[in-house]
Amino acid sequence: MSRPVFVSVRLEMTSSGTRRPLEVTWEDGRVFEITSSSYLGRRAARSAGSGECWLCRIEGQEVPLYFSSLTGRWWMDGKGDPEPPPRPQGYRRVKDRDYKPPER
Amino acid sequence: MHRTILHVDQNAFYASVEMLARPALRTVPCAVAGDPVNRHGIVLAKNQLAKKAGVQTGEAIWEAKQKCPGLILVPPDYPRYIHYSRLARELYRQYTDRVEPFGIDECWLDLTGCPKDDGFAVAEEIRERMKTEFGLTVSIGVSWNKIYAKLGSDLKKPDATTLITPANYRELVFPQPAKSLLYVGSSTNRKLRRMGVRTIGQLAGLEPSFLRSIFGVVGLSLHAFAAGLDQTPVARYGREVPIKSVGNSITARHDLYTESDIKAVTYMLTESVASRLRDAGMAARTVQIYMRDYQLYNFERQAPLPQPTQLCSEIAPAALRLIMDNFRPGQWIRSLGVRASRLIPESRLNQETYLPDEKQREAVWRLEDTIDTLRSRYGGLAVRRGISMVDRSLTEHDIKSENVIHPVGFFGP
Known part of the structure; x- marks a missing residue:
């Protein structure tokens, strides 16, 4: 299982209009340098969501880094379980007759 | 050829997008549903597990909950x-x-x-x-x-x-x-x-x-x-379709049964309709109303306008009259809609009206246009009518900016 880990990214915007991620800061504050990266286009993430994807080499391993233009956030696939599903809530039908209009 | x-x-588009963002939802029966407090409480989409339990798109939340008590409800995220x-x-x-x-x-x-x-x-x-x-x-x-x-x-x-x-x-x-x-x-x-x-x-x-x-x-x-003889072509992407009518409708927060509530909601809807008419550069010759009462019985009525118009102050009274003519005391209105149709371009509007009250109409047009500008700058609730204050829970909607055009018909709108 994996869960999404939102990271902050130091990014180089090149004169040709491409983006190149240089380093990421993990949620616990550790900073990892990206030695090389290649742009893959859009990909569905293993953890959650989908976005533009860079395959980055970090400490000798190839790991994907994702960016969503909808939320503007960057994330990676982290180890661990995803957040548990919410619990079902009770639902009481509200009848119109119960409604009292406000005092005027 | x-x-x-x-x-x-x-497939199950809304539910799939929600499950993509929160993969944990894949393991439980879940459904995207509207807000029951605003009385939009129906199932909009459901995942495979909910489908297996018999949950159907379009049914009320309480029905779905009866079939599937463990159903997880997710509010829709349209953006x-x-x-x-x-x-x-x-x-x-x-x-x-x-x-x-x-x-x-x-x-x-x-x-x-x-x-x-x-x-x-x-x-x-x-x-x-x-x-x-x-x-x-x-x-x-x-x-x-x-x-x-x-x-x-x-x-x-x-x-x-x-x-x-x-x-x-x-x-x-x-x-x-x-x-x-x-x-x-x-x-x-x-x-x-x-x-x-x-x-x-x-x-x-x-x-x-x-x-x-x-x-x-x-x-x-x-x-x-x-x-299999249908020859209808697939339209080119981004082709603009000519508008045939402009309408807005709303399911009110609570049933409407007093004239002032009905009036407030009618004016709120008509303001959006009139503003969208002006944006499109169109004037309407007919006004239509749509009503649905608390027993989900719905009907539509329409009436010609005395002259082609794009003014809220002319469409709203006509719409209100239609509603009040067809409103029986004791009836509770659940949803209400106002639509302007039989449109003509506003260039023809200026040629057609040689009426004595032209100066006054011009002034009203300028007033409504100014309010449009204010609203586009400061939000739809920046300037409001006094009647909208009778019950704010009914009228605190920015109808125009919340407006999403839904699929048009197969034969065009």
């Missing part, structure tokens, strides 16, 4: 759905320039004359790419006309491709119930059943002139749809 047409349908819908259309446009959306999650693609025109191969490629690039599944129908393509995408779900060719359509399409055909709704289906027509094959076997005698011009279309 033989065409290659695809119909791509994103996210629109984002994914737009990305999907961009993907389709890599194959052809003729991409015609039908609602937020469906599209027709015409591959005729495109570099890649093998319908089945392209369908499989799109299906695969949707999975790897977006993490969403689609079902695709491939055929030589739009109607069969749409039918094909409904035959196998989810994540499947159905090919309907002149060689196999008799086996695939003809045994399907007539109801699964586009534009056969419940009342047409009822009429067809009375004639003993249950399947598409039986419908295709009838004489077009006989269908015409019963359904009018629509009968001819029905026959063409059923027999």
Whole structure:
């Protein structure tokens, strides 16, 4: 299982209009340098969501880094379980007759 | 000429997008549903587990909860759905320039004359790419006309491709119930059943002139749809469709039964309608109202306006009069809609009115235009009418900016 880990990214915007991620800061504050990266286009993430994807080499391993233009956030696939599903809530039908209009 | 047409349908679109963002929802029955407090409490989409429990799209939350007590409800996140819908259309446009959306999650693609025109191969490629690039599944129908393509995408779900060719359509399409055909709704289906027509094959076997005698011009279309003779082209992407009417409607926070409540909501809706008319450069000659009471009985009425107009202060009183004429005391109105139709361009408006009160109309027009400007700068609730204050829970909606145009009809709007 994996869960999404939102990271902050130091990014180089090149004169040709491409983006190149240089380093990421993990949620616990550790900073990892990206030695090389290649742009893959859009990909569905293993953890959650989908976005533009860079395959980055970090400490000798190839790991994907994702960016969503909808939320503007960057994330990676982290180890661990995803957040548990919410619990079902009770639902009481509200009848119109119960409604009292406000005092005027 | 033989065409290659695809119909791509994103499976359980809202629910799929929610499950993509929160994968934990895949393990539980879940449904995207409107807000019950605002009385939009119906199931908009559900996942496979909820479907297995019998939850249906369109049913009220309490019904769904009875069938499936563990159902997880997720509020809809429209910006996210629109984002994914737009990305999907961009993907389709890599194959052809003729991409015609039908609602937020469906599209027709015409591959005729495109570099890649093998319908089945392209369908499989799109299906695969949707999975790897977006993490969403689609079902695709491939055929030589739009109607069969749409039918094909409904035959196998989810994540499947159905090919309907002149060689196999008799086996695939003809045994399907007539109801699964586009534009056969419940009342047409009822009429067809009375004639003993249950399947598409039986419908295709009838004489077009006989269908015409019963359904009018629509009968001819029905026959063409059923027999696979439909020639309707797939529109080019981004083609502007001429507007035929402008309308807004709302399900009120609570039932309306006093004149002041009805008046407040009518004015709120009409302000949006009039403002959108001015944006489109159109003037209306007819006003229509739509009412639905608490027993879900609904009806529409319409009346001509004394003169073509794009002013709220002229449309609203006419709409209100229509409502009050048709409103029986003791009736509780659940939803209300106002629509302006029989539109003419505003350039003709200026030629047609040589009326004595022209100066005053001009002043009202300037006033409403100024309010439009204020609202576009500071938000729809920046300037409000006094009557909207009678019950703020009813009228605190920014109708115009919340307005989303829903799929237009198959024959155009």
